[in-house]
Amino acid sequence: MAISELQLPANVTAHAFDSAPQLATGLANDVARRLEAVIASKGEATLVVSGGRSPVAFFEALARQPLAWSKVLVTLADERWVPVEHADSNAGLLKRHLLTGNAAKARFLNLYRSAANLEAAALDADQALAELPGIDALVLGMGDDGHTASLFPNSPDLKEGLNPLGTRRCLPMLAPTVPHQRLSMTRALLATAGFTALSVQGPGKLATLRAALAGADLAEMPIRAFLHDPLDIYWCP
Template sequence: MAISDLQFPAGVVTHGFERAQHLASALAERVAAALREAIAENGQATLVVSGGRSPIAFFQALAMQALPWSKVLVSLADERWVPVSHEDSNEALVRRHLLQGPAAEARLLGLYHSAGSLEQAAELTEQALRELPPIDVLVLGMGTDGHTASLFPGSPNLPQALQADCPRRCLPMLAPSVPHQRLTLTLPVLKAARLQILAIEGQSKLVVLEQALQQRDPHHMPISAFIGAPLNIYWCP
């Protein structure tokens, strides 16, 4: 099965590649072009990315793009509630693989805050996100359970996070199958992004995407909340 075999709603654009490196390079070029366009229009650009291992090649390719990086603000769609020094920190991943060389001039707005509880940390992040301008480019990933960002099926705060009029920009979330508690941007913040991209690899992810297309219930498969215009999907086997 290939990405072209799936039937998506009108306005969803798919891009298939033979190899992960080809996907990373094409994605980096597309994101860089959108950031340049935003800078030309507004004098600045905002990029929000996801963590995990999958985007590392994309981060490294994007860091090599010729951009006025000092005019770019980078933030995260979600974060594990661990210190930046922790090996599972998404912020650390971005610093290590994206904010290198000329790209180190970009400003990073992290989500992690030390606090007495996850809820208190989320409230601190909520305050910090007042500095987050409208998102020009959003790059999401997807788990085999249909989660994206840290919008996990079964998490107590998921219904609130998925509300189109959710007043919060950040909510604490619980991941059912991994040890770390999470912080996530909420649906209205993410869905307001000018360019929305989902980058996935492997046949198993295509199967999940097909299930999300069939169910179209974001409470069971949160990724389905994003499957519609103007989503761009980048995939390779």
């Protein structure tokens, strides 16, 4: 099965690649061009990315792009509630694979906050995100369960997290696996992005995408909330 076989909504554009390295390079090129154009018009640009192991090749390809990195603000769509030194920290992942070389000049807004509990950390991160000057480019991933960012099915705050009219920018979220405590941007904030890309690889993720397109229950598969907005899907087998 290929992505061309899916019945995609009119607002969704598919970009198919033959391999993971080609996808990483193609996505990095497109994101860099978006950021370049915004910097040319506004003087600065904001990039929001997702963590996990899948986007590492994309991060490394993007770090090699000859951007005016000192004019770019980078932050995360979601974060595990662990310090940057922790092996599971998405911020640590970015520092190793994206914020290197010339790209180290970018400003980084860390979602992680040291606080008494997860809710307090989320409130602190929410206030920090109030200073975000908009989202110019957003790169999302998708789990086999249909989650994106850390908007997981059955998480206690999911309804608020998926509310397009919600006032929160960041919420505490619980993942079904350890480490289960997360901080996640909400749909209300993520949906403001000028350009949104969804990066998926392999037949398993394509099957998940097909299932998401076939239903309407956002709580069952939160990625469905983003299939109704302008979206560019980057896929390889």
